[in-house]
Amino acid sequence: MYYFIANWKMQLGVDESVKLAKKIKASYSSSEAKQSREARNVKVVLCPSFDSLESVARVLDSEKSKVKDQRLRIFLGAQDMFYKKRGQFTGEESPFNLQELGVKYVILGHSERRKLGETDEDVRKKLLMALKAGLVPIVCVGETLAERKAGKTKDVISKQITAIFKKSDFADSKVGLRNSKLGAGNVAAGFSLRKVIIAYEPVWAIGTGVFAEAEDAKEVRDFILKLLRKYLPSPHLPLLARGRVRKGEQITVIYGGSVDSKNIFDFLTKGGMEGALVGGASLNATEFLKIVKKGNELRI
Numbered sequence: 001m002y003y004f005i006a007n008w009k010m011q012l013g014v015d016e017s018v019k020l021a022k023k024i025k026a027s028y029s030s031s032e033a034k035q036s037r038e039a040r041n042v043k044v045v046l047c048p049s050f051d052s053l054e055s056v057a058r059v060l061d062s063e064k065s066k067v068k069d070q071r072l073r074i075f076l077g078a079q080d081m082f083y084k085k086r087g088q089f090t091g092e093e094s095p096f097n098l099q100e101l102g103v104k105y106v107i108l109g110h111s112e113r114r115k116l117g118e119t120d121e122d123v124r125k126k127l128l129m130a131l132k133a134g135l136v137p138i139v140c141v142g143e144t145l146a147e148r149k150a151g152k153t154k155d156v157i158s159k160q161i162t163a164i165f166k167k168s169d170f171a172d173s174k175v176g177l178r179n180s181k182l183g184a185g186n187v188a189a190g191f192s193l194r195k196v197i198i199a200y201e202p203v204w205a206i207g208t209g210v211f212a213e214a215e216d217a218k219e220v221r222d223f224i225l226k227l228l229r230k231y232l233p234s235p236h237l238p239l240l241a242r243g244r245v246r247k248g249e250q251i252t253v254i255y256g257g258s259v260d261s262k263n264i265f266d267f268l269t270k271g272g273m274e275g276a277l278v279g280g281a282s283l284n285a286t287e288f289l290k291i292v293k294k295g296n297e298l299r300i
């Protein structure tokens with residue numbers, strides 16, 4: 001499965017978001033309708049700003065009925081959320097309200113939010129609350145240019161991953177229940193990592209037109225998987241060790257940072273990425289759909 005996630009940031013007004021969503025939906029629907037069921041191995045997620053969520057949700061819903069017998073795979077995502085359900089938190093967004101609006105995915109820990117003061121601990125709390133609310137979290141990690149130049153990429157990634165994903169928070173309940181070695185308490189308390197998408201977004205590649213080499217991105221992806229192996233019960237280990245994954249049994253890692261229709265293929269193949277978090281290029285329906293098309297041509 002490939003994920004193509006459009007992060008529109010604060011780039012569009014409400015009407016503009018609706019127009020873009022309509023364009024993407026219309027062309028995606030017609031191109032998708034031509035494909036066989038098997039070929040549809042792609043999920044598209046649109047993440048408008050909060051103020052446009054409801055209107056974009058309506059676009060996605062209304063178009064659904066137009067393509068008969070097709071299960072369309074365009075979903076709504078939010079760009080952030082708060083880590084509490086309800087309370088005196090002026091200006092914050094409850095994940096439960098997002099869910100009411102039809103949101104299925106939520107971006108967490110984007111570097112543009114971290115620049116405004118968000119910490120790894122904030123991201124950890126948001127991650128757990130998102131899972132509680134039934135949203136699929138897209139957790140962003142990545143190093144700055146200075147950190148990369150100082151050869152600290154893996155240190156930074158390791159610090160972020162271990163701070164956000166606390167081992168005690170995670171246990172794979174489905175496998176765990178079958179695995180007598182795991183304590184019942186551990187299983188009951190745990191969330192499954194299989195419900196999480198991790199976006200490797202090198203900060204220096206965001207909005208710069210400069211992107212990571214696919215091979216370098218793969219090294220970071222493999223490192224993330226290595227770090228997270230210890231969170232999964234043993235049945236998963238051989239799968240990850242082979243670098244291959246079976247449907248429904250993977251930790252999903254995608255890439256973000258100056259993705260376009262020319263470089264996406266390398267990230268999906270040489271980079272081993274299961275999709276992309278796309279900023280600038282997702283503001284143009286034609287360009288974004290070209291990116292999505294690359295995923296549709298490949299099979300995993």
Ligand code: 13P
Nearest residue numbers: 007206207257258279280
């Ligand atoms: P660009 O694709 O514009 O570099 O943005 C990447 C990003 O931040 C997606 O979240």
